Amino acid sequence: MKAYFWRSNTITIPAALTLTVALLLTGCLGNDEEDWNGKNISGLMPELEFDLINSQGDPVSSNDYSGRVRMLFFGFTSCPDVCPTTLQKLNQVTSALSPELQEEVLTLFVSVDPQRDTPERLTEYVDFFGGDIVGLTGEELQLRELAKRYRTTFGYEEPGPDGNYAVSHSSAIYVFDREGNPRLLIRPNLSGEEIRHDLVALIQESS
Template sequence: MNSHFPANFRSWLNLPLILIATIVLSGCLGEDSSWHGKDIQGLMPELAFELTGTSGETVTASDLDGQIRLLFFGFTSCPDVCPTTLQKLSQAIKAMPPELQSQTQTLFVSVDPQRDTPERLARYVDFFDKRIVGLTGNEPELRELAKRYRTTFGYDEPDADGNYAVSHSSAVYVFDRDGKARLLLRPDLSTDEIRQDLIALARENS
């Protein structure tokens, strides 16, 4: 995953919209000691999308009903945040009780459809965990989905080699079995904190 990205790439991964949303949520809810992530129940819409999977098939949110779902926006050429996040999520899920692992699903949505073909996306997500669902779509579809969850993404100008950076949120949205938005996982959470939240949520409505 060698990339020629701007040195300041890390500094603007957390975009204003998602930061403002997190601050607002914190102010409305306070610190809920029962969760390590931010409780966003009732503050964001339920999970809904119609995107393209890694085999070129259409995948909808209803195809995955009944599972705890973790939604993360990124791209396969991402030099740091995406691989770090996917690795952490994979480790957290694998540390859950076996019966709950199969009920928990990570959805990685690439916001770089120009480079991330279904085939490339499949190779990428399989490297971290073959159970991760890789998804993408055309830019208008992706922007509409990002807007639904109060975030956005953007593209830098390509360099001389055609490489370009993609800005995107580093937050992970967690939805319960009914597709309701429940938690916002911040990058600073540990693998074990994520594991604890996922177990609690899975057992809550199992």
Template structure:
């Protein structure tokens, strides 16, 4: 390609386009993911929350493993238990040697009702290796905003019970905490398991 006859501004635009193309090509993993590839589109995993033991848990404590993060609440009647079971089932379908490389993070956005004890009981139903986390509302809203999602509380009924609206999206971070995949609810266990297996092998291989 010859650009010597182009104007300086046109040459700069052409050079910028070529550089951006090269950068984007360099960032691509080359995998045909079932989930949405969000590499470079969202910030790295960062938070300071309270776990089901009542202790402070920071994102960096899970570095070295693939983190699968889902926002929900323990009184959720359908989306949360269905998603939790599908995620755990997908991990269980991975090769035995790779399963320990994946950590599930369940972040409750209902701190008023989801005490550490209740969180521990809830996540323990799905598996002993799932981290149940929560925090005050301000902290949770900041975390949700970081990953371009939100949640809300409906009006309580005569018994004081209320529902919580939230996204069903699941975020996957690699062993260094970089955002890699967004898993939508229509993905099957097999598809999720395939993506997680590929990601583990990529980061450990």
């Protein structure tokens, strides 16, 4: 079974089959208390946990960003379409929140292209999309372990004559609550309003 979230010039990959099967088996999981727009993944994935470096080159862990609703997205700064489109949408979503609610949400953009995405490049990239986005990266092994933790992966295509190469990665957005528990899987076809609804609901339930 293949379930591609997004088709574009950048090759994107589906979540692992185990997650797909789990979601199919649970059907409308999670709709008993809240009418989520994203897929409820409560109990299907581990809590948010990582040790990486931020866009200033400093070591950070998931604990450094605790206490806020966090959206985790894998990508790379040379991405021609999926990454900028997604980050722009998330910035529009958070910017539409009240100032008080904006402080409760953070986007974690994890670059899976450490060879090209230096801290300086990451800083310039995430700053372009707003102040509530944190750029993260690390050694390839660290990144692969993190991707595997959330049942996805990434890969590098063969470089072209100019040395540039495409990177395959998931287009899914993983949403964690204030305590770092996995809550939602946001698909690219959701509207900004649908994402905003889910974020507000997560903020309010733990306020």
